[in-house]
Amino acid sequence: MTASPVAVNTQRVIADLNALRAIGAYKTGVHKPTFSPEHMQSLDWLSRRFGEAGLSGELDGIGNLVGQSPKSGPKLLAGSHLESQSHAGWLDGPLGVVYALEAARVLNNDPAISGAVEVAAWCDEEGHFGSLMGSRSYVGAVTDEEIDAARDRKSGRSMRDALREVGLEGRPRAMVEPGRHIGYLEAHIEQGDTLESQGLKIGVVTSIVGIWQYRITFTGVQNHAGTTRMAVRKDAGLALAYFCVAVDERFPKVASPRTVWTTGRITLDPGAPSIIPGSAEMLLQIRDADVEVIARLEALLRSMAEEASTNGPCQVAIERIRVGAPAAMDGRIQDAVEAASGVFAPSKSLRMQSGAGHDAQILATVMPAGMLFVPSIGGISHHWTENTSDEDIAIGAQVFVEACRRILAAG
Amino acid sequence: MTASPVAVNTQRVIADLNALRAIGAYKTGVHKPTFSPEHMQSLDWLSRRFGEAGLSGELDGIGNLVGQSPKSGPKLLAGSHLESQSHAGWLDGPLGVVYALEAARVLNNDPAISGAVEVAAWCDEEGHFGSLMGSRSYVGAVTDEEIDAARDRKSGRSMRDALREVGLEGRPRAMVEPGRHIGYLEAHIEQGDTLESQGLKIGVVTSIVGIWQYRITFTGVQNHAGTTRMAVRKDAGLALAYFCVAVDERFPKVASPRTVWTTGRITLDPGAPSIIPGSAEMLLQIRDADVEVIARLEALLRSMAEEASTNGPCQVAIERIRVGAPAAMDGRIQDAVEAASGVFAPSKSLRMQSGAGHDAQILATVMPAGMLFVPSIGGISHHWTENTSDEDIAIGAQVFVEACRRILAAG
Numbered sequence: 091m092t093a094s095p096v097a098v099n100t101q102r103v104i105a106d107l108n109a110l111r112a113i114g115a116y117k118t119g120v121h122k123p124t125f126s127p128e129h130m131q132s133l134d135w136l137s138r139r140f141g142e143a144g145l146s147g148e149l150d151g152i153g154n155l156v157g158q159s160p161k162s163g164p165k166l167l168a169g170s171h172l173e174s175q176s177h178a179g180w181l182d183g184p185l186g187v188v189y190a191l192e193a194a195r196v197l198n199n200d201p202a203i204s205g206a207v208e209v210a211a212w213c214d215e216e217g218h219f220g221s222l223m224g225s226r227s228y229v230g231a232v233t234d235e236e237i238d239a240a241r242d243r244k245s246g247r248s249m250r251d252a253l254r255e256v257g258l259e260g261r262p263r264a265m266v267e268p269g270r271h272i273g274y275l276e277a278h279i280e281q282g283d284t285l286e287s288q289g290l291k292i293g294v295v296t297s298i299v300g301i302w303q304y305r306i307t308f309t310g311v312q313n314h315a316g317t318t319r320m321a322v323r324k325d326a327g328l329a330l331a332y333f334c335v336a337v338d339e340r341f342p343k344v345a346s347p348r349t350v351w352t353t354g355r356i357t358l359d360p361g362a363p364s365i366i367p368g369s370a371e372m373l374l375q376i377r378d379a380d381v382e383v384i385a386r387l388e389a390l391l392r393s394m395a396e397e398a399s400t401n402g403p404c405q406v407a408i409e410r411i412r413v414g415a416p417a418a419m420d421g422r423i424q425d426a427v428e429a430a431s432g433v434f435a436p437s438k439s440l441r442m443q444s445g446a447g448h449d450a451q452i453l454a455t456v457m458p459a460g461m462l463f464v465p466s467i468g469g470i471s472h473h474w475t476e477n478t479s480d481e482d483i484a485i486g487a488q489v490f491v492e493a494c495r496r497i498l499a500a501g
Numbered sequence: 502m503t504a505s506p507v508a509v510n511t512q513r514v515i516a517d518l519n520a521l522r523a524i525g526a527y528k529t530g531v532h533k534p535t536f537s538p539e540h541m542q543s544l545d546w547l548s549r550r551f552g553e554a555g556l557s558g559e560l561d562g563i564g565n566l567v568g569q570s571p572k573s574g575p576k577l578l579a580g581s582h583l584e585s586q587s588h589a590g591w592l593d594g595p596l597g598v599v600y601a602l603e604a605a606r607v608l609n610n611d612p613a614i615s616g617a618v619e620v621a622a623w624c625d626e627e628g629h630f631g632s633l634m635g636s637r638s639y640v641g642a643v644t645d646e647e648i649d650a651a652r653d654r655k656s657g658r659s660m661r662d663a664l665r666e667v668g669l670e671g672r673p674r675a676m677v678e679p680g681r682h683i684g685y686l687e688a689h690i691e692q693g694d695t696l697e698s699q700g701l702k703i704g705v706v707t708s709i710v711g712i713w714q715y716r717i718t719f720t721g722v723q724n725h726a727g728t729t730r731m732a733v734r735k736d737a738g739l740a741l742a743y744f745c746v747a748v749d750e751r752f753p754k755v756a757s758p759r760t761v762w763t764t765g766r767i768t769l770d771p772g773a774p775s776i777i778p779g780s781a782e783m784l785l786q787i788r789d790a791d792v793e794v795i796a797r798l799e800a801l802l803r804s805m806a807e808e809a810s811t812n813g814p815c816q817v818a819i820e821r822i823r824v825g826a827p828a829a830m831d832g833r834i835q836d837a838v839e840a841a842s843g844v845f846a847p848s849k850s851l852r853m854q855s856g857a858g859h860d861a862q863i864l865a866t867v868m869p870a871g872m873l874f875v876p877s878i879g880g881i882s883h884h885w886t887e888n889t890s891d892e893d894i895a896i897g898a899q900v901f902v903e904a905c906r907r908i909l910a911a912g
Contacts, residue, residue, distance in 0.1 A: 175773075175776075176771070217775075280728060281725045281727070281729075282728030282729055282730065283729075283730075284730075299727065301727070301775075303774060311881075312881075312883065313880065313884070314692040314693065314857055314882035314883050315765060315786055316692070316710065316761060316855070316856035316858065317691060317692035317693030317855070317856040317857045317877075317880070317882060318693055318694075318761065318856075318880060318882075319693065319695075319761065320753070320760075320761055322880070325763070325764075327745070327764055327765070327767060328745060328746075328749055328764065330742075331741075331742040331743075331745035332742075332746055332749075334738070334739060335739075335742050335743055338742075338743075342731070348730075350727060350729065350731055351731075352736070352774070352776075353736075353738055353742075354726060354738070354769065354772065354773050354774040354776050354778060355769060355772045355773065356738060356767050356768075356772075358764075358766060358767050360587070361765065361766045362586075362765050362766065362883075363714060363766055363784040364712075364786060365586075365763075365765050366763055366765065367765060368884070373774040375774050377727050444728070445725070446728050447727065469724065469729060470724060471725035471728060471729075472723070472724070472775070472776050473724070473779075
């Protein structure tokens, strides 16, 4: 670790990010769902940059783009994703891809550096078709049957149809080569306000929380909103409202200070103003880096459902529909990111967990993985107003490239 | 009122209702939204029956079918509707139309009876395109502009397109002829359990409650469900759940024993499991026959919204989107229905209000109007399991025709 930091072209980084924003721009953000023309153009933009970093590679059979370097020495994998949530921010995904590209341009072309950074854009991190399908495919965790069954959550279009329409049908899927990479590093906007509220510049991610998701269904009796007396109603929507309030009141007593939970979707059936809902459904998501906490909350949830069913008038059923184990980030990679922060943002870094899911949690199952966060203005995320100052983007790029250099040097 | 009751063919009534059920059958109910092929076939079925009752008439420019009789003497208008809610019951609408048809067949063909029953099927009582559009058109309360703007709530298809597709574009709309009718009588299933729970057969409707509807919007801040700490969230969906519970707790103290209120639709925006809802909306409907009660409840609602906005973290706004004045049923028509019940179901009738809206409330604005209810099994309504026993259907038919005879005789 005696060499001095390499020169990062921060203006080029910001120009690249703006070039990607111009593809599928929506207000100050972007709209590029998985396999949309704008997503595919963004991938094409990246593949045309590969030459600048001595990389080669093409889209695989699930929409991943992974560049490979012929350079000798250790290889570090780095990247993120290029598709976006609907009408969302410009940095969620592209930041990590462009940082990785910049690291590859700087380090791969430097003969004094042994080894290379290889750049990946993982497909569908945002979950239009599934859950982290691209990176999971790369580590061998996606079967053909899962792809057969996957459909766009909004349009219902099958993933197979989408792959055919963008010309990827029949291509092989890129798979991890055991031993090829010494690790994986991903940069991302924080998507929260922890860094900004403390005037910090770099988050050194210690772990990525697990995500557990539950479908909670309420069964009452559908009836006419005018003729059914209040006393005899079994209103599934009202039962749901009471349950939401009970979760809000009782979870804090069992959760850890960092646990978060969210009801993001509520559906009443049939959903007509003159009909008492006969059934209702809510999706509840719980995130924590500690499986013990999750287990306690799930037990509470199930006891609350039993209690509500017993008290009536509606029946409440809990179904766990997603289980995500927390992923620990590699200690040596954390140290490298922190040391790099010491050069470009002295005393401005913080070790923290990631409340959001990222491809790094998948790569962590097959190689040492780490993440670096830059601040989000106002903590806003998954919205087109999501933003980070150019100054913070530049600092993050310098820290990222320096961290890559240190990881390769430690080989 | 000296003549003896006329002979009603109750088997024909039940056969006719089953013939209508066979058009667009769904399980034991029906699915015939306004202007669907099954709705149009049902109207065609009715128009082909008109001859049996000496009636003539054709579909007008909004889908109403009103038969006219050339017979001299007083004319009583009677009917209901033939379209259904989605996947709903077989009697909601057709019962009143077939009773009216049977009354017309029996009374119009009887030379001893002075006057005639004229049969109407009002379009879109179920509100696929608007609110009681057919009967409101007949009383002159629908402008061309309202039709221009009307769209199918589910498909978004414009009413003009629908009218064109079913061949009604450009036809004149039938309008009430002042002085032509001495009144309007409509039979309907109760859609509640008041009659059944007391072993009664006939409801004599005293008034139809008014319906007030409110759009209540909650504005918070949309954010990432993993990275936003619980303490800083402004979750519009959670604010909505608390408001629903508050309505349930506070309305009973201000409402009358017969008031009903319902939240039939809830929408979270954007409605994704990993995003904290930035805004949310609920439709709250209140029904009562007393405008004073409604006024008190609306005042409470507005004060609750102010309170919630002041306490935060979300803003709550109330918008009144529907005002329906209660409609009183004509006293003489009530008396005629009760007297007819005395013949076929002695001591088995009850004077009661209608919690549901009906075309009779619209006709009541231009002529004396009345309604008769038959029991609903289990009080179930707006669902395909909605039903009434054949025996109760038969008793209702006899009472209905006898009531028509008495109203015509009183002229």
